Amino acid sequence: MASTVDASSRQGFKLSQLIYDTRYRSLTIQAIAMALLVLFLSWLVSNTVQNLSDLGKDFDFGFLGQRAGYDINQTLIPYTSGSSHARAAIVGILNTLLVAFLGCILATIVGVIAGVLRLSKNWLVARLMTVYVEGFRNVPLLLWIIAIFAMMTEATPQPRDFREGGTASMWLWDSVAVSNRGVYIPAPVWGPGSTALIIVFVLSIAAIIGFRRYAFRRQEATGVLLPILPVSLALFFLPSILAYFVLGGPVSLAYPELGGFNFQGGLHMRNSLIALWLALSLYTGAFIAEIVRGGILSVAKGQSEAAFALGLRPSRTMNLVILPQAMRVIIPPLISQYLNLTKNSSLAIAVGYMDARSTLGGITINQTGRELEGMLLLGLFYLVLSLIISGAMNVFNARMKLKER
Amino acid sequence: MSDTHAQTARFVRESMLPEREPPLAEVGAVKWVRENLFSGWLNILLTVVSAVVIGWILLHIVPWFWNSVWKAGSLSQCREIRDEAFGPGASSACFAVITDRWHQLVFGFYPQTLYWRPVTALIVFLIAASPVLFPRLPRQALWFSAISPFIMFWLLWGGSVWAPLSVLLGIVLAYVAFRIASRFVSPVLAMLAGVAVAVLCWGLLAGPLTTDMSRILPIRLRAVGSDDFGGFMLSFIIGVSAIILSLPLGILLALGRQSDLFFINKVSVAFIELIRGVPLIVWLFTASLLLNYFLPPGTNFDLMLRVIIMVTLFSAAYIAEVVRGGLAALPKGQYEGADSLGLDYWQSMRLIILPQALKISIPGIVNTFIGLFKDTTLVVFIGLLDPIGLSNAIRASTDWNGVYFELFVFIGLMFFICCFSMSRYSIALEKKLQREHR
Numbered sequence: 001m002a003s004t005v006d007a008s009s010r011q012g013f014k015l016s017q018l019i020y021d022t023r024y025r026s027l028t029i030q031a032i033a034m035a036l037l038v039l040f041l042s043w044l045v046s047n048t049v050q051n052l053s054d055l056g057k058d059f060d061f062g063f064l065g066q067r068a069g070y071d072i073n074q075t076l077i078p079y080t081s082g083s084s085h086a087r088a089a090i091v092g093i094l095n096t097l098l099v100a101f102l103g104c105i106l107a108t109i110v111g112v113i114a115g116v117l118r119l120s121k122n123w124l125v126a127r128l129m130t131v132y133v134e135g136f137r138n139v140p141l142l143l144w145i146i147a148i149f150a151m152m153t154e155a156t157p158q159p160r161d162f163r164e165g166g167t168a169s170m171w172l173w174d175s176v177a178v179s180n181r182g183v184y185i186p187a188p189v190w191g192p193g194s195t196a197l198i199i200v201f202v203l204s205i206a207a208i209i210g211f212r213r214y215a216f217r218r219q220e221a222t223g224v225l226l227p228i229l230p231v232s233l234a235l236f237f238l239p240s241i242l243a244y245f246v247l248g249g250p251v252s253l254a255y256p257e258l259g260g261f262n263f264q265g266g267l268h269m270r271n272s273l274i275a276l277w278l279a280l281s282l283y284t285g286a287f288i289a290e291i292v293r294g295g296i297l298s299v300a301k302g303q304s305e306a307a308f309a310l311g312l313r314p315s316r317t318m319n320l321v322i323l324p325q326a327m328r329v330i331i332p333p334l335i336s337q338y339l340n341l342t343k344n345s346s347l348a349i350a351v352g353y354m355d356a357r358s359t360l361g362g363i364t365i366n367q368t369g370r371e372l373e374g375m376l377l378l379g380l381f382y383l384v385l386s387l388i389i390s391g392a393m394n395v396f397n398a399r400m401k402l403k404e405r
Numbered sequence: 406m407s408d409t410h411a412q413t414a415r416f417v418r419e420s421m422l423p424e425r426e427p428p429l430a431e432v433g434a435v436k437w438v439r440e441n442l443f444s445g446w447l448n449i450l451l452t453v454v455s456a457v458v459i460g461w462i463l464l465h466i467v468p469w470f471w472n473s474v475w476k477a478g479s480l481s482q483c484r485e486i487r488d489e490a491f492g493p494g495a496s497s498a499c500f501a502v503i504t505d506r507w508h509q510l511v512f513g514f515y516p517q518t519l520y521w522r523p524v525t526a527l528i529v530f531l532i533a534a535s536p537v538l539f540p541r542l543p544r545q546a547l548w549f550s551a552i553s554p555f556i557m558f559w560l561l562w563g564g565s566v567w568a569p570l571s572v573l574l575g576i577v578l579a580y581v582a583f584r585i586a587s588r589f590v591s592p593v594l595a596m597l598a599g600v601a602v603a604v605l606c607w608g609l610l611a612g613p614l615t616t617d618m619s620r621i622l623p624i625r626l627r628a629v630g631s632d633d634f635g636g637f638m639l640s641f642i643i644g645v646s647a648i649i650l651s652l653p654l655g656i657l658l659a660l661g662r663q664s665d666l667f668f669i670n671k672v673s674v675a676f677i678e679l680i681r682g683v684p685l686i687v688w689l690f691t692a693s694l695l696l697n698y699f700l701p702p703g704t705n706f707d708l709m710l711r712v713i714i715m716v717t718l719f720s721a722a723y724i725a726e727v728v729r730g731g732l733a734a735l736p737k738g739q740y741e742g743a744d745s746l747g748l749d750y751w752q753s754m755r756l757i758i759l760p761q762a763l764k765i766s767i768p769g770i771v772n773t774f775i776g777l778f779k780d781t782t783l784v785v786f787i788g789l790l791d792p793i794g795l796s797n798a799i800r801a802s803t804d805w806n807g808v809y810f811e812l813f814v815f816i817g818l819m820f821f822i823c824c825f826s827m828s829r830y831s832i833a834l835e836k837k838l839q840r841e842h843r
Contacts, residue, residue, distance in 0.1 A: 019591060026665070026666050029666060030668040037672060047698070047699055047701055048698045050702055051698045117451070121440075121441065122451045124442060125452070137775075138779075138821045138825045139779070139824075140780070141779065143816060143817050147809075150809040154809060343685075347686065347783070349786055361690065371698075372695060375694065375695055382687060387678070387682060
């Protein structure tokens with residue numbers, strides 16, 4: 001029986017079945033698509049090979065080991081113009097990560113505050129925040145970056161105005177100077193014994209986490225609430241402050257001072273960094289504000305009413321009922337905003353901030369003539385970064401997903 | 406009842422009191438202010454802080470606007486006029502730069518005598534867009550929308566009228582071939598036939614047709630090269646073409662990503678993730694630096710066209726993700742219902758799934774469009790003269806060296822108007838299409 005069916009179906013197979021029979025059609029379509037794609041890719045590759053040989057170039061990453069020969073004005077790791085192109089690329093990548101990290105923190109703070117205030121019953125504040133959100137969301141980021149950069153360089157005083165009898169003065173008890181050459185802030189000086197202080201600080205953080213876990217377990221088991229906040233605050237401040245005095249003040253601050261024509265000492269944050277950081281944070285903050293607002297609004301009103309009916313205080317209602325549900329809505333788009341911020345940091349080119357695109361994808365390419373390799377590495381860097389972040393997001397989503405059925 | 410009370414209660418009111426005015430604090434503006442601005446200590450604090458912020462901002466901006474100078478030939482002239490009128494050092498905007506150079510900011514280096522052409526193209530665009538945006542207008546107007554891209558192309562770039570017409574002819578022939586073929590063979594094959602006819606028409610017929618017809622009936626406008634395009638015109642052209650092209654491509658990619666066909670699915674995922682993982686700037690640099698490597702030796706095509714292609718691919722990947730969200734949000738019953746009606750894949754997508762999925766994704770799609778339109782400013786980095794590039798060029802001239810914020814305000818305002826109206830339209834559309842939870 002089975003053999004006859006097989007035989008008849010084998011006999012009955014016609015070429016037209018490849019198009020009309022749904023069992024085979026999907027295979028046909030895929031085979032055609034694959035053939036077309038392979039043809040297209042091989043066409044691209046053969047063109048590239050042809051073009052490279054016409055130009056007398058080869059495909060080689062050896063240039064990464066060569067001497068870079070250019071200076072970078074902001075380096076987080078030791079770098080001189082004698083270092084290699086690879087090191088220049090790493091300096092750029094670190095600069096990208098620095099501005100992205102700072103931007104994510106500030107954008108979150110700004111966004112959460114603006115999002116919550118936009119829901120406020122206070123008419124004035126809600127309107128102000130609406131203006132902020134709409135203003136930043138509907139104007140190109142590039143314009144904000146160069147506008148803030150222009151503000152930093154054109155509308156701030158020159159260092160010489162800070163002299164005695166000058167028009168400008170430093171902020172926060174003579175510790176922060178905002179000048180047209182950048183912002184100068186006090187820099188920490190790590191004296192002997194500062195390692196011990198850092199160890200104490202890390203230990204106290206670990207103790208806080210441990211205590212919170214213990215308190216949570218205890219509450220789950222017995223229902224007894226421990227005073228988490230005061231104990232955490234005490235653990236945070238007391239050991240470190242004690243250790244600071246016991247060790248004899250190992251860490252001090254070096255204040256910026258006006259010397260010659262510019263400020264000396266302290267930490268110099270360039271205008272390019274500040275402008276990029278502020279613009280990225282304010283721009284992304286506007287988007288985060290909308291996400292936060294949407295997340296809070298997405299929690300049904302009955303939830304908070306039910307919490308009040310149970311007799312929970314407003315703060316507990318927020319912490320235990322509203323926020324956990326809102327977070328589920330907020331976090332995924334929030335992380336994709338972080339991703340956008342990181343990618344948008346490539347707009348650093350507008351203000352001359354030396355990020356990965358300016359070093360690896362800019363000066364290095366111009367000096368070595370290796371467009372193909374340089375752009376490939378640059379693209380790879382951004383791709384890996386965003387795949388890591390979106391991978392983390394997927395893990396988080398899987399953990400936070402409502403466990404249904 | 407009242408009798409019993411008269412015995413037990415010590416006092417009973419015998420007459421009604423006349424209605425009295427509510428307390429002053431409970432009516433009108435006073436009540437509103439009390440409730441909305443000063444209802445508690447936190448509220449009072451917020452009000453005071455925001456009033457201070459608003460006051461501080463207004464204090465800096467209002468005099469700047471109020472004292473603005475609108476008629477001058479250069480920044481130094483501006484300063485002279487200001488010194489005369491308001492005293493030296495007064496805060497004063499010099500909007501004369503806008504009145505002096507607005508044609509550059511809007512049209513770039515498009516020939517001055519031909520400004521009527523982009524303006525007409527804009528009018529054509531608005532007329533063509535209105536039946537798409539507002540379904541109340543007669544449906545026949547959509548035919549005009551369909552041919553309007555060719556009219557706009559001809560108006561903007563000029564040249565012989567027969568070049569865009571022969572492209573249009575190819576599309577019309579392809580459609581005719583598709584209709585004829587679909588009577589005899591399956592729709593997939595008919596589509597292939599249509600594509601083949603179009604390619605044949607463009608490859609063999611278009612060139613000779615254009616040259617011959619131009620000789621017989623020379624209707625032509627003065628040709629203007631893409632190099633002369635700039636300003637808001639450039640942003641608008643790139644933005645609008647990319648928006649129109651990326652929507653269908655994005656929908657196809659989303660369908661590919663949801664597809665059961667293994668190969669198509671994986672290719673779509675790879676394409677979307679690759680495009681989304683890398684910033685637009687890097688793609689634009691790829692378009693300007695590397696595209697020549699990938700194309701046959703000797704080809705060199707218009708930078709603006711390359712940018713439009715890149716921006717289209719870029720936003721298509723984002724739209725694909727938005728539409729995928731919409732497809733995933735549909736209940737499974739909709740897919741099963743379409744299958745049980747006996748519709749094939751394309752019919753079920755076209756008639757059942759996509760109308761609902763696209764409705765859900767409208768806000769996301771419009772947000773992508775807004776982002777795309779804002780991102781057109783990035784073309785400044787590869788040497789195209791968008792408004793920001795022109796503002797740099799204007800500042801580089803000796804007349805206007807040192808003008809910053811006046812230009813930024815103008816450019817920002819233009820972008821704000823476009824993007825804000827797009828988002829308002831999407832909100833209105835969303836409300837109109839909402840069927841449930843009325």
